[in-house]
Amino acid sequence: QVQLQESGPGLVKPSQTLSLTCTVSGGSISSRSYYWSWIRQPAGKGLEWIGRIYTSGSPNYNPSLKSRVTISVDTSKNQFSLSLTSVTAADTAVYYCAREELGRSCFDPWGQGTLVTVSS
Amino acid sequence: DIVMTQSPDSLAVSLGERATINCKSSQTVLYSSNNKNYLAWYQQKRGQPPKLLISWASTRESGVPDRFSGSGSATDFTLTISSLQAEDVATYYCQQYNSVPMTFGQGTRLEIK
Numbered sequence: 001q002v003q004l005q006e007s008g009p010g011l012v013k014p015s016q017t018l019s020l021t022c023t024v025s026g027g028s029i030s031s032r033s034y035y036w037s038w039i040r041q042p043a044g045k046g047l048e049w050i051g052r053i054y055t056s057g058s059p060n061y062n063p064s065l066k067s068r069v070t071i072s073v074d075t076s077k078n079q080f081s082l083s084l085t086s087v088t089a090a091d092t093a094v095y096y097c098a099r100e101e102l103g104r105s106c107f108d109p110w111g112q113g114t115l116v117t118v119s120s
Numbered sequence: 121d122i123v124m125t126q127s128p129d130s131l132a133v134s135l136g137e138r139a140t141i142n143c144k145s146s147q148t149v150l151y152s153s154n155n156k157n158y159l160a161w162y163q164q165k166r167g168q169p170p171k172l173l174i175s176w177a178s179t180r181e182s183g184v185p186d187r188f189s190g191s192g193s194a195t196d197f198t199l200t201i202s203s204l205q206a207e208d209v210a211t212y213y214c215q216q217y218n219s220v221p222m223t224f225g226q227g228t229r230l231e232i233k
Contacts, residue, residue: 047170047213047224062221063121096169105217106160108181110169 002027004111018084022097030055035100036080040093087118126225132233139201141228143214148194158218161199165210
């Protein structure tokens with residue numbers, strides 16, 4: 001079965017760039033049946049969809065973050081990545097990667113999540 | 121963006137009793153061309169990622185116990201747990217996938233009374 005695992009720094013300084021990678025195992029990220037998404041959750045709060053990418057095609061971003069977000073895919077490594085620029089304390093959250101089925105844009109499965117803290 | 125509003129924010133139910141969580145969307149998530157509601161429910165236990173329980177408003181995922189059921193259409197939806205078990209303690213989220221950006225409700229925390 002497909003599994004996803006996030007990786008990246010747990011601490012980022014304000015104004016710098018947050019960079020995370022999601023490694024997909026048990027399935028191909030090149031599958032034409034799925035998008036690959038990033039979702040975040042501040043401590044004790046709800047879920048916010050950040051954006052998604054398809055194996056071929058342009059990514060889609062949440063308009064609330066669009067000016068600061070880039071999502072890319074590396075099919076050779078079966079990974080996709082998130083870059084979020086100019087971070088502030090408001091970007092402190094658990095960041096999840098998840099698979100999204102074409103035509104049924106709910107999220108399954110999810111990675112375990114990685115906590116990113118923005119602090120000097 | 122479609123705003124999803126859940127009620128209540130928290131709920132305490134006795135073991136074996138029914139739990140009901142509501143979700144309301146600011147716009148319809150019913151797609152008229154296929155008569156499907158683009159609405160999902162998730163369960164998130166402490167320290168874990170969310171788990172997809174139900175899609176299309178009422179279709180249980182494989183392996184989800186049949187005490188979980190979803191109902192509703194257009195803008196008003198309900199997640200029902202028919203007989204609460206101890207392992208059902210969690211926060212539950214609804215999510216619409218009718219339009220981008222996909223959006224979630226604020227969550228309902230379910231506890232044992």
